[in-house]
Amino acid sequence: MTRTEPARFRTRITELFGIEHPILLGGLHHLGESGIVSAVVNAGGMGFVTSRSFATPQAFRTDLQRCRDLTAGKPFGVNLTISRRPGFNRDLSAWIEVALDEGVRLFESAGSAPDEIVEPIHRGGGVLLHKCPSVRHAVTAQRLGVDAIGLVGMEEGGHPGANQLPSFVNAAYALSRVTVPLVVGGGIGHGRQIAAALAMGADAVVMGSRFMVASEIIAHEALKRRIVELDEHGSMAILGTIGDTWRVMVNETAREVQRLEAAGARSHREFGDLILSTRTIERVYEAGQVEEGIVSLGPAAGFADAIVPAADIMAQLMREAAAAARGFRQMCEFED
Ligand SMILES: Cc1cc2nc3c(=O)[nH]c(=O)nc-3n(C[C@H](O)[C@H](O)[C@H](O)COP(=O)(O)O)c2cc1C
Incomplete structure (x- = not known):
């Protein structure tokens, strides 16, 4: 060989x-x-x-x-x-x-x-x-x-x-x-x-x-462009405080969830629609508003160029x- x-x-x-x-x-x-x-x-x-x-x-x-x-x-x-x-x-x-x-x-x-x-x-x-x-x-x-x-x-x-x-x-x-x-x-x-x-x-x-x-991924180009820009620090863990750890892309929605956790929110209900997949699908995957919903993602995305x-x-x-x-x-x- x-x-x-x-x-x-x-x-x-x-x-x-x-x-x-x-x-x-x-x-x-x-x-x-x-x-x-x-x-x-x-x-x-x-x-x-x-x-x-x-x-x-x-x-x-x-x-x-x-x-x-x-x-x-x-x-x-x-x-x-x-x-x-x-x-x-x-x-x-x-x-x-x-x-x-x-x-x-x-x-x-x-x-x-x-x-x-x-x-x-x-x-x-x-x-x-x-x-x-x-x-x-x-x-x-x-x-x-x-x-x-x-x-x-x-x-x-x-x-x-x-x-x-x-x-x-x-x-x-x-x-x-x-x-x-x-x-x-x-x-x-x-x-x-x-x-x-x-x-x-x-x-x-x-x-x-x-x-x-x-x-081939059926998500908006704007999300893919955002992911290409990320390095190894582009993800964060949320919802650990309610025993449902979720590793996601760093964006405004993830930071807002983190703020609510710090302020004492302790049930899924208290995060409203911020953590709903319907919101992610409509706003991020379909409309390309990359700050507007939670996207599952880990640090491996930093390798995407x-x-x-x-x-x-x-x-x-x-x-x-x-x-x-x-x-x-x-x-x-x-x-x-
Ligand atoms: C956007 C996204 C959605 C996912 N949805 C599911 C799912 O519905 N079911 C599942 O078993 N794993 C799901 N996973 C986890 C993946 O199947 C896989 O185990 C994980 O991405 C591997 O870790 P990595 O992201 O660091 O490569 C999802 C991961 C991502 C990034």
Whole structure:
């Protein structure tokens, strides 16, 4: 192999998911639809159509059919949120049934423990990766029979839970406690971090923030331009005071939420519509008013330097990972 050829990393996840590169695009509320998912899948990674973004099972089914057309037979996945809120999970079995019926076999779940979904997914011939923010939850999910774990750290864009540990600390502990394939996420935006995760023993990475500038992401260009300008300090954690830590883009709305927390607000209700996803969708994603709503985002977004197709981001990540892996190989001296 010459130095200019891209590397191939073969892991238990590339085998299990039937993908070329060990890069997963995790679920993205409202944005994780067939456009971006098929772009990542066609570039050799894995993506998950995010079920909770759809108002009805029929709308979800239509998007899965579109994704199947766009990926021309390559496997793609579905993301499921398991909520703690009473009544919210009633629809979960309907989403799973629709996905299986449309030929989807790969699932990413996040939120509460996946005890109710392992059996129906396996009965339908599916594979379940459960994404969680702590090693304790990972061990529980493994005991419940999931096929792979996604372990995220506090740097994750979105909801990293009450966990206060970074992704590489979590992963290093998990690797001695979890035997199923392990995917690491949170703060990963450069290929050298992918190489480091694999060198540590992980089977893949799960990413989100770095892909927010992909041309296929259905958000306003003004948001993508803002993200391109950000450096590693472009995100902040809010709502930790009410036990619902959320890592988001720094903007006026996030600062206002922080001010309300400092002034003593202690329930979701007291933040009014500031924290509602409908506000983010209408004002930020659709109208491009980037100060006007909360956007899930982590420091990995600082690596985003241009609005380009997801395939270009994937290719850049793989070039960077290959360069780091070559450097690592050169510094190793083995006695055997
Ligand atoms: C805008 C946005 C929306 C997200 N929505 C979801 C979601 O609905 N379900 C989910 O499981 N994860 C969601 N995540 C988390 C990602 O799937 C992924 O785990 C995370 O982005 C990885 O950390 P990173 O942002 O540091 O790369 C979201 C992340 C972002 C940036």
